[in-house]
Amino acid sequence: MLHEPAAKQEKDKASDWKAKLGIKLFWLYCIIYLGFVGIAVFAPELMRIPILAGTNLAIVYGMTLIIFAIVLGLIYNHLCTKKEDEMSKKDGETK
Numbered sequence: 241m242l243h244e245p246a247a248k249q250e251k252d253k254a255s256d257w258k259a260k261l262g263i264k265l266f267w268l269y270c271i272i273y274l275g276f277v278g279i280a281v282f283a284p285e286l287m288r289i290p291i292l293a294g295t296n297l298a299i300v301y302g303m304t305l306i307i308f309a310i311v312l313g314l315i316y317n318h319l320c321t322k323k324e325d326e327m328s329k330k331d332g333e334t335k
Contacts, residue, residue: 258320
């Protein structure tokens with residue numbers, strides 16, 4: 241016996257826009273992450289330098305990467321929700 245989904249699924253009209261935004265944010269993160277990797281590979285002595293309250297660059301940069309990933313996720317969610325609302329408002333006006 242097959243069951244239908246509880247809610248009807250419509251095509252996500254903002255999916256192309258959201259995919260492009262996700263890719264842009266991914267590449268932004270990659271560039272910043274490559275800076276971390278580049279320092280670790282080509283100038284590892286810089287990672288030992290105390291930066292913030294005696295904590296070295298490696299820890300500060302690493303924690304910043306984690307926080308930045310969370311912030312990018314929140315930005316992505318906010319912008320996608322805004323775009324979906326905008327598109328559903330347009331659909332409501334045309335009906």
